[in-house]
Each structure stands twice: as structure tokens, then as C-alpha cells.
Amino acid sequence: MNKNIVVLFLISLISFNAHSIEPGPISASKEWTAEVVENHLVWNKTACVAYTKTSDDLSTLEITSIYNEETDTFSEPTINILTPFDVVFFEVNVRLDRINDAFSFFPMIPERNTEIVGARAMFDDRQFLIDALKGRNVVNAKYFDASGEVKALSFSLSGSGATITNFFEACELQITERENLEPLTLD
Amino acid sequence: VSIKLITLIVLVITSVRANAFDAEQAKLINEYNSKYESVLKEQGLWPNEQEEFNSKISEAQLSYDTSISELNAVKESVLFLSQDVETQVGHLEFLNQLTLVSEKNKDKIKEAVVRARIFTSANQVNVNSLSAKSNELQIQIDDFDEQIEEREELIRRQEDTPRYRNLIGIKSRLENEMSTVNAGISNAQSEKSILDSRISSLKTSIETSRQREDDFKIEAIRIRTQMLPPLQAEELRESSRLTQLQQDLSSEISKRDLLNEELRELNSRIRNIENRLAQDPDDDELKRRLVRVTQNRNEKRRERNSLNDTISRADRDIDRLKSTIERLKRDIDSKLELALQNDAQAGEESIKQIQFSSQLNIANSDLTTVTSRLSSLEAQQINLTSQQAQNQTDINNYRRTNIFPIEREIGIINGQKTRVVRVQNQILNWAQGLERENINISLIPDRISAHEQIVASVQSEFEEAQTKLPALELNSKRLLLALNASKSAYNQRVTAINTLYTELKDLEEKMKTELSGGNNE
Numbered sequence: 001m002n003k004n005i006v007v008l009f010l011i012s013l014i015s016f017n018a019h020s021i022e023p024g025p026i027s028a029s030k031e032w033t034a035e036v037v038e039n040h041l042v043w044n045k046t047a048c049v050a051y052t053k054t055s056d057d058l059s060t061l062e063i064t065s066i067y068n069e070e071t072d073t074f075s076e077p078t079i080n081i082l083t084p085f086d087v088v089f090f091e092v093n094v095r096l097d098r099i100n101d102a103f104s105f106f107p108m109i110p111e112r113n114t115e116i117v118g119a120r121a122m123f124d125d126r127q128f129l130i131d132a133l134k135g136r137n138v139v140n141a142k143y144f145d146a147s148g149e150v151k152a153l154s155f156s157l158s159g160s161g162a163t164i165t166n167f168f169e170a171c172e173l174q175i176t177e178r179e180n181l182e183p184l185t186l187d
Numbered sequence: 188v189s190i191k192l193i194t195l196i197v198l199v200i201t202s203v204r205a206n207a208f209d210a211e212q213a214k215l216i217n218e219y220n221s222k223y224e225s226v227l228k229e230q231g232l233w234p235n236e237q238e239e240f241n242s243k244i245s246e247a248q249l250s251y252d253t254s255i256s257e258l259n260a261v262k263e264s265v266l267f268l269s270q271d272v273e274t275q276v277g278h279l280e281f282l283n284q285l286t287l288v289s290e291k292n293k294d295k296i297k298e299a300v301v302r303a304r305i306f307t308s309a310n311q312v313n314v315n316s317l318s319a320k321s322n323e324l325q326i327q328i329d330d331f332d333e334q335i336e337e338r339e340e341l342i343r344r345q346e347d348t349p350r351y352r353n354l355i356g357i358k359s360r361l362e363n364e365m366s367t368v369n370a371g372i373s374n375a376q377s378e379k380s381i382l383d384s385r386i387s388s389l390k391t392s393i394e395t396s397r398q399r400e401d402d403f404k405i406e407a408i409r410i411r412t413q414m415l416p417p418l419q420a421e422e423l424r425e426s427s428r429l430t431q432l433q434q435d436l437s438s439e440i441s442k443r444d445l446l447n448e449e450l451r452e453l454n455s456r457i458r459n460i461e462n463r464l465a466q467d468p469d470d471d472e473l474k475r476r477l478v479r480v481t482q483n484r485n486e487k488r489r490e491r492n493s494l495n496d497t498i499s500r501a502d503r504d505i506d507r508l509k510s511t512i513e514r515l516k517r518d519i520d521s522k523l524e525l526a527l528q529n530d531a532q533a534g535e536e537s538i539k540q541i542q543f544s545s546q547l548n549i550a551n552s553d554l555t556t557v558t559s560r561l562s563s564l565e566a567q568q569i570n571l572t573s574q575q576a577q578n579q580t581d582i583n584n585y586r587r588t589n590i591f592p593i594e595r596e597i598g599i600i601n602g603q604k605t606r607v608v609r610v611q612n613q614i615l616n617w618a619q620g621l622e623r624e625n626i627n628i629s630l631i632p633d634r635i636s637a638h639e640q641i642v643a644s645v646q647s648e649f650e651e652a653q654t655k656l657p658a659l660e661l662n663s664k665r666l667l668l669a670l671n672a673s674k675s676a677y678n679q680r681v682t683a684i685n686t687l688y689t690e691l692k693d694l695e696e697k698m699k700t701e702l703s704g705g706n707n708e
Binding site: 068071073075076078088089104106107108120122123124174176180181182183184185186187 | 216219220223226227228230231232233234235237244251667670671674675677678681682684685688691692695698699702
């Protein structure tokens with residue numbers, strides 16, 4: 001039952017018809033899709049997203065950027081895993097052949113309600129993770145559910161490179177470099 | 188309806204899932220999520236804010252830099268003007284001292300005049316008194332010139348006497364004659380040189396030709412005595428052999444004619460026997476006779492054929508011998524011709540020698556003539572040299588007696604005149620020096636006045652520039668404060684975002700410990 005609901009939820013996620021900032025598809029390649037959605041079901045806001053799903057369609061790996069009306073721009077992107085399971089903590093491995101990079105994902109609370117429906121990559125890991133998602137071939141996510149049991153999810157990265165690149169260009173996204181936040185020297 | 192239903196179901200599920208965390212963990216997660224969103228939001232605003240900050244800072248920096256440039260330009264100007272004031276004041280002081288310097292120069296000139304005893308006191312010395320003195324000396328100089336002119340007139344008269352004119356006339360004539368004789372000697376020497384060269388050349392030609400004549404003669408003798416005799420002897424031998432061969436050939440031809448006659452006789456006999464055998468084929472005697480005669484005829488034929496071969500060989504030998512004799516005759520003729528040619532060339536060389544000898548005789552004769560002429564001219568030259576020496580002695584004697592005393596007087600007067608001119612030049616120099624210093628002294632007040640105006644002007648510029656400095660320095664300080672204020676605002680904003688970021692990082696560390704640590708256990 002849970003599985004079906006989440007599938008429906010995720011399908012509805014990618015079927016928004018946004019108007020104010022030209023909502024609609026941006027790019028799709030193999031297992032990855034990018035688009036602008038209006039009234040995102042989880043975040044309850046207009047967002048620019050690039051995502052892929054597990055083979056059972058129950059879980060989603062998504063790069064999300066929320067629209068800011070004040071500045072008329074999309075915010076810096078975050079990387080999230082949305083899943084119907086009782087996740088406490090995610091440990092994500094992005095792999096190319098035998099090379100592994102590990103990232104931690106912490107629980108998050110969406111805007112629409114106060115409950116947790118997934119996990120989010122650490123703030124400083126975003127740029128590394130996005131580069132890894134573009135260049136590697138598979139994502140394995142190990143998670144701990146509420147009962148302390150260890151579970152696994154697997155996401156394909158087939159088509160991720162082109163889709164994520166188009167996603168960044170179309171929504172004019174960037175991640176601020178820390179050097180830009182260095183204080184100035186006074187004369 | 189279906190969307191509402193789905194939403195409701197999601198809410199139920201998530202509500203159940205939230206129970207998985209305890210209250211403290213839920214609080215931590217809430218705080219972390221909230222901080223994450225804040226940093227995202229603030230950091231997202233930063234690029235635009237940074238652009239605005241940078242624009243303001245650039246503007247403030249530009250204003251500050253401009254004010255500093257302006258301040259530095261005025262400072263440089265003040266420095267330059269202060270140096271200029273110093274320089275101009277120094278120059279004014281120099282001008283003020285110039286009159287004193289000129290007066291000192293004038294005193295030095297006056298002292299020099301007194302030392303030279305032109306005047307007894309310095310008070311007497313001035314441009315006019317010096318000019319008057321110079322004029323006095325000029326009268327003396329003119330007097331000297333007059334005396335010199337008188338004596339020069341005396342010299343001219345002495346040089347215009349008949350005796351002196353005659354001596355000069357002789358000198359001129361001797362010089363002309365000497366010039367002509369020298370030209371003649373030069374020509375004769377040139378001709379003699381050419382003739383010497385020609386005689387030498389002709390002698391060489393005669394010797395060469397004589398040598399060639401001897402060579403041709405020797406060659407003709409060698410041909411006749413060494414080359415011809417062997418050829419002639421060989422020709423004689425070959426001719427004898429030819430005669431012998433021709434005699435042998437005649438003998439062989441006679442033999443062959445006899446054999447031919449015998450063969451005709453034997454053939455006739457054979458035909459007879461054959462005719463008779465035709466009538467009586469069984470006559471054995473006839474048959475035997477036929478065989479015998481036929482054998483005899485065949486024997487004669489072989490002899491004749493052999494003789495024919497011998498005659499043919501003899502004919503060929505005779506032809507070869509004739510050819511050899513012809514060749515030998517040609518060789519002999521050729522050698523004879525060569526000997527004759529050598530004889531002819533020897534003759535030609537002999538004729539040449541006669542021609543060269545004739546030319547040599549003419550050249551020798553010419554040389555004798557030229558040598559004789561040259562000797563005559565050289566004798567004339569010696570004679571003229573002697574006459575010129577005598578003439579020059581006469582002239583010198585005349586001048587020593589009649590002109591040199593006057594010239595000595597002119598020399599003495601010239602010496603006196605030179606001394607006076609030297610004093611006059613010195614006086615004129617002093618007068619000019621005094622005049623120059625007087626002019627300098629008269630010009631100095633105007634120069635001082637003009638320069639005082641320059642000093643005042645530069646001083647005024649300097650003071651004006653100096654008054655600008657405090658306001659400009661104040662403005663620069665104010666603009667620097669404004670610039671630092673803009674930067675401080677920038678830094679405050681950066682600090683605020685960085686504080687949020689640091690708090691987020693702390694929370695991430697805490698989350699990692701609380702969540703992953705707990706689960707890993």
C-alpha cells in the first residue's frame with residue numbers, strides 16, 4: 001500500500017504545469033529527467049528539479065532548486081533522497097568502477113507538513129556530489145530505518161551528465177564558492 | 188479528489204514515520220533544517236548583494252583614489268614652487284651683488300692702468316681719458332708709418348737706378364736662358380734614354396736572329412747528312428730488288444707461254460685420238476695412247492697452274508715493292524723540301540740581321556748626335572750657373588751698399604711702432620672693459636626690478652597652493668572613511684552569512700554523531 005502511494009506521489013511530482021516562470025520539461029536523457037515544476041508536492045513551491053528513480057519507482061534521487069520571488073532567481077540547489085521508508089540516516093556511495101565516494105544525508109522536513117519524507121546531502125558536499133553524479137555510473141544508498149535496520153537503494157546515473165548540465169544552464173544555477181565570502185581588508 | 192486522498196495518505200504515513208525519532212532528535216532535525224534553509228537563502232542572496240557592495244566600494248575607492256591623486260599633485264606643486272621660490276630668491280641675491288662685482292672689476296682695470304704708468308692716479312682713469320690716450324698714441328703710430336713710407340720711397344729710388352735695373356735685367360735674361368738650356372737638357376736626356384732602349388732592343392733582336400739562323404742551318408745539315416742517306420740507300424736496295432723480281436717474272440711468263448703451247452699441242456693430239464677412237468672404239472692401242480697423252484696433258488696443266496700462282500705472287504710482290512719505293516721517294520722528297528725550307532728560313536734570318544744592323548747603325552749615329560748635343564747643353568748650363576752666381580753677387584753687393592741700411596732703419600722704426608701699438612691695444616682693451624662694466628651697472632636696476640616681480644609671482648603661487656592642502660587632505664580622509672565604511676558593511680554581511688554557515692556546520696557534526704553514530708552502534 002505504502003509503495004503505491006509513494007509511486008503516485010512521485011508521478012504527480014513531475015506532472016506540474018507551472019506558468020509564472022515557464023514551467024515544463026528542460027531535458028531528459030535515459031534514466032534522468034530535468035524540469036521546472038509548479039507547486040512541488042514536497043516543497044509546496046515552484047522548483048527546478050533534476051531527478052532519477054529506483055527500479056521499483058518508490059524512491060527518488062533529486063537535485064532541487066526553489067524559486068525565490070524576491071530575487072526572481074532559483075536558489076542554490078540541494079541534493080535530496082525522497083523515499084516512503086522510515087529513514088533515519090543515509091550513507092550514499094557514488095561509484096565509478098571501483099572508485100567510491102561516500103556522502104552523508106540527514107533527515108529533512110518539507111514545507112508542506114512538518115514530517116520527514118527523506119534526507120538531504122550535507123551543505124559542503126553538494127558541489128562534490130553533483131560532480132560525482134555527472135561523472136560516475138551508479139549510486140548506492142545505504143540507510144538505517146527507525147528500527148535500526150540497514151537497507152539499501154540503488155539509483156542509476158545513466159544520462160545524468162547531460163541532464164544535470166542542461167538543468168544548471170536552464171535554471172541559471174550556481175553554488176557559491178567560499179572564497180567569495182572572505183572579508184575585505186580595510187585601508 | 189484523488190490528489191487530496193494521496194496527500195492525506197502521505198500525511199498519515201509521514202506522521203507515523205515521525206514517531207521514529209524521539210523529541211530531542213526531532214528538535215535537532217528541525218533546527219538543522221531551519222539553519223540549512225537560512226544559509227541557502229542568505230548565501231543565495233549573496234551574489235547580487237556582493238555585486239552591489241562591490242559597486243559601492245569601487246565607487247568609494249575611485250573617489251578616494253582621485254582625491255589622493257589630486258592631493259599628491261598639489262603636494263608636488265607646493266614642493267616644486269617652494270624650490271622655485273628658493274631658486275628665484277637666490278638669483279635676486281646674485282643680481283643685487285652684480286653692481287659690486289662690476290665696480291670691483293672697474294677698480295682692477297684702473298689699478299692695472301696706473302701700474303702701467305699710463306696715468307699716475309686711478310681717479311684719472313675713465314673711458315674718455317683712455318680714449319684720449321689712445322688717440323695720442325695713434326698720432327705717434329701715424330708718424331712712424333710716415334717715416335717708414337719715406338724710407339720705402341728711398342729704397343724704390345735705389346732700385347730704379349740704371350745700374351740696378353741692368354743687374355736685374357741680366358738676372359732675368361740669365362734665368363730665361365737657363366730655363367731654355369734646362370728644357371734642352373731634359374729633351375736630350377729623354378731622347379738619349381729612348382735611343383739607349385732602342386739600341387739595346389736591336390742588339391737583342393740581332394742576337395736572337397743569329398741564333399735562329401744557326402738553328403735552321405744545323406737542322407738542314409742534319410736532314411741532309413743523317414735523315415736522307417738511309418732513305419736513299421733503302422730506295423736503291425728496293426729498286427734493285429724490283430729489277431730482279433721483274434726479270435724473274437719475265438722468265439716465268441716465258442715458261443708459262445711454252446707450257447701453254449705444249450698444252451695446246453697435247454689437246455690437239457687428244458682430240459685426234461678421240462676422233463680416231465670414235466671410228467674404232469676397240470682399238471686398245473689408241474686407248475693406251477689416249478691415257479698416256481691425257482696424263483701428260485694433266486701433268487702440264489698442273490705445272491702451268493703452279494706457274495700461274497708463282498707469277499701472281501710475283502706480281503703482288505712487285506706491286507708492294509713499287510708502293511714501298513714510291514713511299515720512300517716521297518719521304519726523300521719531303522726531307523729534301525724540309526732541308527730547303529730550313530735553308531730559306533736561315534736566309535730570311537740573315538736578311539733580318541742585315542736590316543737590324545742597319546737600324547742599329549742609324550740609332551748609334553743618332554745617339555752620338557744626341558750625346559754631343561747634351562754635352563754642349565751641359566756646358567752651357569755650367570756657364571750660365573757661373574754667370575748667375577756672379578750676377579747675384581753683384582746684386583747683393585749693390586743692395587748691401589745702397590738698400591740694406593735703409594731697410595735696417597725701417598726695422599728699427601717698425602719695432603718702435605709695434606711697442607706703441609701694443610700699448611694702444613692694451614689701453615683700448617681697458618677702455619672697452621670699463622665701458623662693458625658701466626653698461627652692466629646701468630642695466631642691473633631694471634633686471635633686479637623685473638626679477639623682484641617674478642619672485643613675488645612665484646611666492647604668490649606657492650602660498651595659494653599651500654592653502655589648498657588642508658581642504659584636500661580633509662577630503663581624502665573623509666573619502667577613506669567612506670571607503671572603509673563600505674568595506675565594513677560588506678564584511679558585516681559576510682560575517683553574518685559565515686556565522687550562519689558555521690552554525691550549520693556545527694549542527695551537521697552534531698547530526699552525524701546523533702544519527703549515524705547511534706545507528707552504527
